[in-house]
Structures are given as C-alpha cells and as structure tokens.
Amino acid sequence: MGLLSKKDAKLITDPLADNNPITIQVLGICSALAITAELKPSIVMAIAVLFVLGVGNVIISLMRNIIPSKIRIIVQLIVVAALVIIVDLILKAFAYELSKTLSVFVGLIITNCIIMGRFEAFALANSPWRSFLDGIGNALGYGVILIIIGFFRELLGSGSLLGFKVLGDAIEKTGVYAYGYENNGFMLLAPMALITIGIIIWVQRSRNKDLLEEELVGHCDI
C-alpha cells in the first residue's frame, strides 16, 4: 500500500499513457501546436497548466453541489479565468522575469479545452482529493506530450535544446553542420507539430493494440 490507493493512482497514471488527453482524447491541440517550437515554453506551459488544472479541479469539486447546472460552463470559465488572472498578477509582482518569459502563454491557458474538459467530466462529479489527482494526472499527460514535441521541434528545427546549440553552429559550420547537415525550418511551423503529434499517436497505438478500437470522443475545436 503506497501513498495512494490503486484506484487513486490510476487517476494519475492513466492520462500519462492509455488515456492521454492529447494523443487519445485529442484535446488541447491548439496550444500543443502553438507553443512547442522550443523546449522551454513547452515546459513552462506544462507547469502552468499543472497549477491551473490542479487548483481549478479542486475549486470546482468543492463547489460541485451548489453550482446550478444551467450555468455550470460559465462558472467553470470564470474559475479558470480568475485563476489565470491571479497567477498572472502574482507573477508580474513577485517574479517579473518569469512573467516576461511566459508572456502570452498565461492567457492561452484559458483556451486550453483540457481544463474545461476535466472540470466538466470529472471535477463536477468527484471529491476534491480525487479531482486534484485527476487534474495533476491530466496536466502531466498533457505536459509530457508537449515536452516531447518541443524537444523534437527545437532539436530538428533550430539545432538546439533550451537555447543551447547541441548540434554545433549552423553559420560557422561546426559540429554536425560540418558534414552538410541542415536545420529543417519546417519543424518550426505549426504543421510539423501536428505531424509530430500524429507520429506519437502512431507509435503509441502500434505498441498498444487495445487503443485501436477505442472511439475518439469529445474532441474540441479550439
């Protein structure tokens, strides 16, 4: 018996693999395309979503018995928006440099439909502790994919990782560039992010055939 019961642990492990919000549920694609041109913003976005989804799920779960079902979506939206604004203000006041790095990403969190999706599908019907675990699990599942995409896009598109030129200097022709290697600028554009997600989905499904029959439900267009 560990810290979590088996059922609770599944809330965290499931979204990491067999029920991943991006590759299986196909949610949160917009931000996965928009911000993964480099590794650093991918990591930062993953952390920001971890916070908002963890806290947001708990708040919605605490309020689940008093929210009128007719306006529940608006209530969820207000909770996300308020959390994001508060985080943004606190960062600006106490971690100004970090808030500069985050710049547009903080605002983008609101448009991430994984958050609304988890509020609606899980937090409204479960206890705060389980909702918290579910939020953390889904945010991690989202973050892992983001970081994988960011890793390949920055490596193949700019020849660097976290800004460090790991493949040598493209202009000075050092490292692998000395052998005629070129950066693929196409990796920096959104279509390649989608293709990268496609490859991840392909790899995941060919390793786990159970996923093939599963019907894709609840995807959203944002």
Add this chain to the structure above:
Amino acid sequence: MANTEKNSYTVLFATAMVLIVGTLLAFVASSLKEKIAENKRIEKQQNILYAMGVNENEEGSVAFVAKKNVESEFSKYITKQLVITGTEVTENDKAYLIDLKKEAAAAKKTSYQRRLPLFIGKKEGKDFYIIPVRGKGLWDAIWGYVAIDNQLVVQGVYFDHAGETPGLGSNIKERFFMDDFIGEHIFDGDTFKSIAVIKSNADPKNLNKTDFEVDAIAGATITGTGLATMLKKDLEMYVPYLKTIKQ
C-alpha cells in the same frame, strides 16, 4: 441544500459569484499595482542600461544588471536625460518615464508637440545616446532602445515585445538578433538611412556594417518588417538632434 435548479437560485448564485470573483480580482490587482509598476520602472532602467552595454551578458545569454543594483548603476552611467520638443532641448531626470504610446497618440492631434526622450550615458569615457523606439509587430506592440555613439554608429540595442510568436517573432529579444545591430551605421554621410531587416541577406554573418541592413529571422517576416519600420519612423524624429552631436 437549496434546490439548485430553480431560476431564482441560479440568478442568486450568478450574482454572488460575480461579486466574489470581482472583489477578489479587484483586491489582488490593486494590492499588487504598486509592485508591478515598480517592476516596470526597474525594467525600463535595465533596458536602457542594456542598450549601452551595461549588462551581465555571458555567452549567448541576455542578462540585465541585477535588480538591486539598477538604481545606483542607472545614476552612475546615465549622465543626462533630455526631452526634445521641436527644436527645444530640456533636461529632465524623469524623461525615462515618458510613455511613448501616449505621446504617439497625443501627437496625432496637430496642436500637440510631441516630447521625445533621449538618454545620454557615459561608459569608459565614451558617450552613448540612447533613443527609445516603439512600433507594431505581428500581434502586438514591440519596443526597444537603440544606443548610438557620436559617430552615429549603433553601439547596442535592446528589443522587447508584448506578444510575438514564441520561437519566431519573439526572437527579436535574443542575442543573435540584437547583436547584429552593433556596429551598424544609420547615416550614409549626412543622409538618414536607418537599418532594414532583410531576408535573403547576402551577408548572413553581418560583416558589412555599412549596408544599412541586418539578417531577418526566418518565419518572422512581419515582426521583422515592423521592427524596421519602427526604427525608421522613430529614429527619424531624432535626426535634427543627432546631426548636432555628430563629430
């Protein structure tokens, strides 16, 4: 538990929620307002110092003077702050607080004479004239500071943006882009040329410093063009003054 399906309950809930969230946000915003404004003021000083080469850059990184030293470094290196209004030049040690956005908006009225701030710095016996610029990128505002010497050669720049595309337009604040400006001329003899941001640049290593252009960032055409327009428009306003400092 009250019946959550009733209309009256819904209205009550919505009202209460709006009041609570509104109060909370207003409280957080107003209690942090001063701290945020102070951060922005310090950032301006850091940016100005950065442009004239007072920074803690290591290889490849962009590092400002540490926050706690900004005030003393700023008064040490920035010897004069000027406000240029038409042909009149006055000293004003609050010139760096002039809001370029408001000035540009006010200048649209013909009756308004735009105030142009300019900062004079001195480092190791050399004079730097630092000009603030502001313009439009792809999504939002871009701005920066350009430091030139009395030969009218760029000695350093700092650029920043409100919301350019991460990994593409946002690279205007990276060293590899900003450092290209160092040493570039902005005048051809007596003619103001500014610096263009050019794709298919024949000079990607930027060895030619008198071609009035730097290499653009791939995938950030509109940000680059916006930046070049910003430099041309804003530096042009200072041309009459710049001609007086040329040695």
